[in-house]
Amino acid sequence: MADRILNLKSIGSRGLKNAVKGNEYRREASISYGILIIGYILLSLGAATGLIGHNLQGQFVPICVYVSLAVSLNLVVGISGELSLGHAGFMAVGAFSGIVMERMLLAHMSFEPAVMILSMLFGACMAAIAGFIIGIPILGLRGDYLAIVTLAFGEIIRNFMNVLYFGLDENGHLKFAFNHTIEGIENSQRIITGAIGATGTKTISTFNWGLLLCIFTVFVVLNMKNSKQGRAIMAIRDNRIAAESIGLDVRKYKLMAFVVSAALAGMAGCLFGLNYSTLVPLKFNFNTSVLILVFVVLGGVGNIWGCIIAATVLTILPEAFRQFADYRMLTYAIVLILVMICTYNPTIKARVTAIWNRINPFKKKGGDKPKKKKTGKEAA
């Protein structure tokens, strides 16, 4: 029964399919991809013409990483409706396993695109496995309890990384040790050294890979949202009891969202790890998880293109505030608070929408568009 309701193809009603999937999906997808591609073109042009300095150019890859992290977390927070505070943990799994894979592959081959893709896939797989293992026991929990447990698991993953040691011997074979350094190998052949983290990583991440990752993440999340499974996940979010009553397997669908989100975070983590020659486990602490959650909350829970913009702006902002020197982080905090207040203040929001409608060149006939969007957001 549930399957038949959710699987629009089986109903065969083109009208219903369009109503559910068509307009809303097309609008969201075109805005999301549009922002990514226009942003990519503008930034590339700026870098090529020298209008953008080293400082901003150096942030291209991290921006892409944070965008895909925010979009993937939105799958859990927005679409599945569960508050997760352990996203940085999955990022860490992806980053470190991606780095190990990269060093291993580079010892045997030099074709970078293949190394990149394989490392990313490996990072995604490992993060998905971590997500699966963690997801099974905790997804029976709800609300605040789940948030606290994900927080704890995020910290466990990070602390686990603190006692992992990987290295390559002279034949390019992988060596592993737990809680002690590996004897008998050169410093330069150490890949991960416990708390010191990964060193000597060859940095092969580029802006192009970043764009591909963002597009892939948005593609996966948007399509998942508009699939049979996605509708099941949202049905569970909106009314768990009703969803269960029509026979939806709550645990299965929640786990699905959780694992896909973890895998995407793993890919983003891998891109991040391969962008710096060194990476410490401390990077993936609770603060990073919260930072990603802030992107999602600011961009709009469930709103894909919103969190693309939020992640970009909030990554650039602290750097742009460097001229305030000692007051930099204070300024950043104040701006963050103001932005949060303003984006959620109905009066200000209505005013901005009104101004936007006045200047919007693509305005549709009839003024019901903004109203519809607002109610949609509130429901989410």
Next chain:
Amino acid sequence: MKKTWAKVVVVAISCMMVFSFAACGSKSGGSGGDAGDNTLKLGSTGPLTGPAAIYGNAVKNGGQIAVDEINAANPDGVQVSWQVEDDEGDGEKAVNAYNKLVDDGMQVLLGSVTSGACVAVAEKTFEDRVFTLTPSASQTAVTEGKDNVFQLCFRDPDQGTISADYIVENFPDAKVGVIYNNASDYSAGIFDGFKKEFEAKGKEIVAVEAFADDANTDFQAQLNSMKNAGADLVFVPNYYTPVSNILVQADKMGYKPTFFGCDGVDGILTLENFDKNLAEGVYLLTPFTASAEDEKTQKFVEAYKEAYGEEPNQFAADAYDCVYAAYDAFAKTGLKADASAADICEAMVSQFTGGFSYEGLTASGSMKWKETGEVDKMPAVYVIEGGKYVEK
């Protein structure tokens, strides 16, 4: 009324954002403010905010003292400017901060302050050919494979090695235990070197206990394990905050071994709410201490106290030495201050690897550099007696 306020806020935010983005774009490639043509632009990145801010700010202040001295001493010669950007002790932010310095026209990097950040930045300076001398990033990976990156501080494992040698020589019968932070690259690095050397000398560590956070306040379990193993010398290669907690709790337990620390322990006597009597008899191996009595150190300590109202720590002294070492080496290259960063880099590298030596605050005697980038200098061992450091 409410609506008017809302308008004001919206306008204010949009102004701020536009302003900051515009500034961010326009500054690229510009010169660093008041710096003229005859100015060598030194830069550094360090944690000016966050839990490690004390180190970044010490480097910023210590470097500033040296820069002011140089500029006052020869107003007609090459002047020096000093710009320190915040990196929060994080590799990602450090690369951003370094890129900002490059945008502002920096010629020589005297950073980064923390190891993790420095490894990430050193990779970039190696690519961009910017001469790098770090005051305090002590990991081996900082200089590895990079001909243009040098350290002014000891490497972590070297501190462990020297400590082990000292302990074996001066405490031949001691049963040695170790309490270290396995989540800190500094602490874990020293322990690594210590263990290797100590065991190579045919000795055995009777107990090793780890903790995972410098904010850790409960060391009962670790201390009990030391006590049960009968350790009468405990090696504590940690920063002074955890060491102070260890001392307090060991005292409460009535456990009185000899404690032996490294340069991270320096500063324990100025720690607030800490009973200095507990630090009596603690050994520490450090290249610098503010209570040293030579003229150079005293002059620096006085200038620092006057400017910033506190005693300088080792990081400040490292930065002071860095600025002078870089300035001396630059003067020997015979280049003009408007030379490109890449030209300066090549000339400075050949200076540093060509027998350049410098006498500063942070070594007993002079320091030289090896081709691998590590510094060749001797630390001193002190013991705290009567609330003062006494050299051993």
